[in-house]
Amino acid sequence: MAERALAADLHAYAADRAARVDAALDAWLPPEDAFPAILHRAMRYSVFAGGKRLRPLLVIAAAETVGGAVEPVLPTACAVELINTYSLIHDDLPSMDDAELRRGRPACHRVFGEAIAVLAGDALHALAFELLARPVPGVRPEATAAVVREVAAAIGTGGMVGGQVLDLLAERRPGQPAMPGWPADPASAVADIHRRKTAALIRACVRAGAILCDAPAGELEALDAYGAHLGLAYQVIDDVLDEVGEAQTLGKDARRDAASRKLTYPAVYGVERSRAIAAALTAQAVEALRPLGARGDLLAGLARLLLEREA
Amino acid sequence: MAERALAADLHAYAADRAARVDAALDAWLPPEDAFPAILHRAMRYSVFAGGKRLRPLLVIAAAETVGGAVEPVLPTACAVELINTYSLIHDDLPSMDDAELRRGRPACHRVFGEAIAVLAGDALHALAFELLARPVPGVRPEATAAVVREVAAAIGTGGMVGGQVLDLLAERRPGQPAMPGWPADPASAVADIHRRKTAALIRACVRAGAILCDAPAGELEALDAYGAHLGLAYQVIDDVLDEVGEAQTLGKDARRDAASRKLTYPAVYGVERSRAIAAALTAQAVEALRPLGARGDLLAGLARLLLEREA
Numbered sequence: 001m002a003e004r005a006l007a008a009d010l011h012a013y014a015a016d017r018a019a020r021v022d023a024a025l026d027a028w029l030p031p032e033d034a035f036p037a038i039l040h041r042a043m044r045y046s047v048f049a050g051g052k053r054l055r056p057l058l059v060i061a062a063a064e065t066v067g068g069a070v071e072p073v074l075p076t077a078c079a080v081e082l083i084n085t086y087s088l089i090h091d092d093l094p095s096m097d098d099a100e101l102r103r104g105r106p107a108c109h110r111v112f113g114e115a116i117a118v119l120a121g122d123a124l125h126a127l128a129f130e131l132l133a134r135p136v137p138g139v140r141p142e143a144t145a146a147v148v149r150e151v152a153a154a155i156g157t158g159g160m161v162g163g164q165v166l167d168l169l170a171e172r173r174p175g176q177p178a179m180p181g182w183p184a185d186p187a188s189a190v191a192d193i194h195r196r197k198t199a200a201l202i203r204a205c206v207r208a209g210a211i212l213c214d215a216p217a218g219e220l221e222a223l224d225a226y227g228a229h230l231g232l233a234y235q236v237i238d239d240v241l242d243e244v245g246e247a248q249t250l251g252k253d254a255r256r257d258a259a260s261r262k263l264t265y266p267a268v269y270g271v272e273r274s275r276a277i278a279a280a281l282t283a284q285a286v287e288a289l290r291p292l293g294a295r296g297d298l299l300a301g302l303a304r305l306l307l308e309r310e311a
Numbered sequence: 312m313a314e315r316a317l318a319a320d321l322h323a324y325a326a327d328r329a330a331r332v333d334a335a336l337d338a339w340l341p342p343e344d345a346f347p348a349i350l351h352r353a354m355r356y357s358v359f360a361g362g363k364r365l366r367p368l369l370v371i372a373a374a375e376t377v378g379g380a381v382e383p384v385l386p387t388a389c390a391v392e393l394i395n396t397y398s399l400i401h402d403d404l405p406s407m408d409d410a411e412l413r414r415g416r417p418a419c420h421r422v423f424g425e426a427i428a429v430l431a432g433d434a435l436h437a438l439a440f441e442l443l444a445r446p447v448p449g450v451r452p453e454a455t456a457a458v459v460r461e462v463a464a465a466i467g468t469g470g471m472v473g474g475q476v477l478d479l480l481a482e483r484r485p486g487q488p489a490m491p492g493w494p495a496d497p498a499s500a501v502a503d504i505h506r507r508k509t510a511a512l513i514r515a516c517v518r519a520g521a522i523l524c525d526a527p528a529g530e531l532e533a534l535d536a537y538g539a540h541l542g543l544a545y546q547v548i549d550d551v552l553d554e555v556g557e558a559q560t561l562g563k564d565a566r567r568d569a570a571s572r573k574l575t576y577p578a579v580y581g582v583e584r585s586r587a588i589a590a591a592l593t594a595q596a597v598e599a600l601r602p603l604g605a606r607g608d609l610l611a612g613l614a615r616l617l618l619e620r621e622a
Contacts, residue, residue: 039468118401141452148459
């Protein structure tokens with residue numbers, strides 16, 4: 001019973017924070033009818049497509065965990081969602097994953113054309129950094145600049161973009177990786193892809209919330225380890241859902257990974273072992289929060305919710 | 312004679328500063344053999360393709376004009392070149408301008424494929440912000456954050472990306488613009504496109520150099536006006552060169568604008584009036600420097616050099 005009440009609380013918490021993020025995104029994105037309207041429509045189409053707002057939620061929850069408030073980290077929370085949206089728009093392009101559906105609707109380029117989709121992604125990328133660098137009362141400008149660097153590094157060649165490149169390369173070279181520099185065994189290779197493609201930004205979100213609130217070094221270290229484990233767990237669960245989920249629940253085409261022979265956890269380990277790996281990573285994420293005592297309960301609860309999600 | 316000696320000095324100045332920018336770019340870009348190598352090769356292929364380094368030069372010259380040094384603004388100077396390179400890679404994509412040549416060599420996507428070209432652009436975009444936010448001794452973190460915002464705004468929907476969208480829309484709707492929000496006369500429309508597409512970032516470069524060196528408000532205002540006029544002049548000259556230049560000198564296909572019926576200055580005014588407009592804008596840029604006295608000579612000289620360029 002207590003566990004179920006906690007889960008209900010967490011859902012209410014997540015819904016409340018997501019609503020605040022959505023209101024701020026609406027205020028900070030250019031109005032849909034602002035010139036050139038097609039660009040702003042494309043940006044808003046993809047941002048307001050019913051995403052879970054996981055990354056903003058992690059920025060905010062990390063901030064609240066170390067004693068900070070929501071308001072000062074709201075620009076950063078919105079920025080990481082814009083970055084996530086830009087990356088999904090570009091990943092869905094015909095030259096990349098060539099996806100038809102995203103979050104239950106036609107992908108951005110299917111509605112607005114490929115050129116506008118590329119540019120809507122680029123505009124969201126730029127707007128994210130405008131928000132990240134916004135001066136906020138109570139946040140030291142050194143912390144603001146540090147978070148700009150953390151996020152930029154997490155989405156560059158060592159992070160998200162590098163991971164997307166590896167994801168594409170693995171797809172074209174099914175079976176044993178043999179590219180110079182690529183880990184010899186598929187298990188290391190898929191972990192490397194996922195750490196870059198997904199975990200780096202998720203880890204940066206958790207760190208950003210803590211850094212903006214001037215968390216002491218020990219707490220930042222605990223949150224850093226939490227973010228790294230959670231980020232990897234999240235992508236493993238994503239792989240499993242792609243393998244076993246239904247398009248209707250997922251809001252995107254299911255089993256596309258297998259069809260395009262992507263290097264995923266289920267491809268390397270099978271579905272059942274992948275589930276066990278995700279559970280073990282989640283347990284490690286929760287364990288990392290131990291130094292925070294009861295203050296770690298919020299993030300621990302969120303990690304468990306993500307493990308049990310169905311989309 | 313004195314004028315020719317000054318021009319020689321300016322060329323030497325520009326060559327020296329460009330060499331320092333190139334050395335810094337080489338140091339800050341991931342090594343070509345770092346994993347995943349194809350991504351880093353694509354980034355370096357496009358960054359080291361023999362560009363004029365105009366935007367970094369303007370950051371540095373603005374800084375030196377207001378009494379600053381080169382070293383503290385070098386990360387920002389490199390960042391704006393990475394942004395320029397990313398935008399060229401994306402503009403050249405098949406879904407956009409579908410260009411074969413850039414700076415005398417096959418466009419990035421023609422060498423590395425479309426997916427890697429999109430991602431190399433995205434990675435340069437992210438790396439630019441990592442450099443922009445780099446802490447520099449002698450630069451206040453407030454100034455660093457302010458420059459991140461200036462640059463981000465200059466390349467977003469109100470600036471570079473918005474301009475590229477308008478550029479594409481104008482191409483598809485030759486003749487009189489009639490889109491809601493579009494200026495009714497082609498002269499205003501082409502000025503709006505160029506201000507966003509090119510002038511906004513050039514203006515931000517000049518402002519960034521001044522802001523990082525804590526220029527007094529009056530000097531920043533003078534440099535701001537200089538940058539706005541110079542930025543527009545630069546794109547008008549670019550249009551003229553596209554119309555009358557040779558592919559060999561330009562390093563890209565000539566007369567592509569006319570072939571794709573782009574809305575350019577020569578298309579609206581003809582070549583001769585466009586040249587006169589560029590000269591008048593350059594004179595306005597130089598005039599804006601008057602409050603700086605002799606300290607404005609460097610930027611004035613650069614504006615005149617750009618007016619007389621052949622590529």
